[in-house]
Amino acid sequence: MGFSDLTGDGCLDMIFVHPDFQGLGIASRLLSRVEKEALNLGFTRIYTEASRTARPFFERRGFRVITRQTVEKRGQSLENFRMEKLYTE
Ligand SMILES: CC(C)(COP(=O)(O)OP(=O)(O)OC[C@H]1O[C@@H](n2cnc3c(N)ncnc32)[C@H](O)[C@@H]1OP(=O)(O)O)[C@@H](O)C(=O)NCCC(=O)NCCS
Known part of the structure; x- marks a missing residue:
């Protein structure tokens, strides 16, 4: 139904939920799990x-946009947003 990951430098590279199961809180649960692991x-x-x-999902979960960028994928220009969430004591 869904998966996510986290690289060694704190990049959440992928978070995907199957279209039939979106809007059910699955990505939120995946993200909570990733965040718990990151804090550990x-x-x-x-x-x-x-x-x-995906931007509104991350904003709802406390991420903020650092930069807006344009990336080339298979000859197409796509806009994406570098976003981060800080964990401070
Ligand atoms: C973005 C994605 C991961 C969200 O998954 P999901 O399981 O549907 O998300 P949730 O059900 O946990 O939603 C969490 C919150 O974000 C909001 N949200 C999710 N997708 C949203 C969207 N496209 N627009 C606005 N709000 C959105 C939900 O309303 C919910 O808010 P709430 O908790 O206040 O009710 C999923 O839509 C997806 O896989 N999209 C395609 C792949 C993608 O773009 N991945 C990101 C690349 S890194």
Whole structure:
């Protein structure tokens, strides 16, 4: 139904939920799990590159946009957003 990951430098590279199961809180649960793991590992921030459609999800979960960027994928220009969430004591 869904999956996510976290790289060694705190990048949440992927978070995907199957279209039939979106809007049920699955990504939120995946993100909570990733955040818990990140805190255990001592990370003070997580960052991601969110598509336009994923941006509202990350904003609701406390991420903020650092930069808006344009990336080339298979000859197409796509806009995405580098976003981060800081964990401070
Ligand atoms: C973005 C995505 C991961 C969200 O998954 P999901 O399981 O549907 O998200 P949730 O059900 O946990 O939603 C969490 C919150 O974000 C909001 N949200 C999710 N997707 C949203 C969207 N496209 N627009 C606006 N709000 C959105 C929900 O309303 C919910 O808010 P609430 O908790 O205040 O009610 C999923 O839509 C997806 O896989 N999209 C395609 C892949 C993608 O773009 N991945 C990101 C690349 S890194």
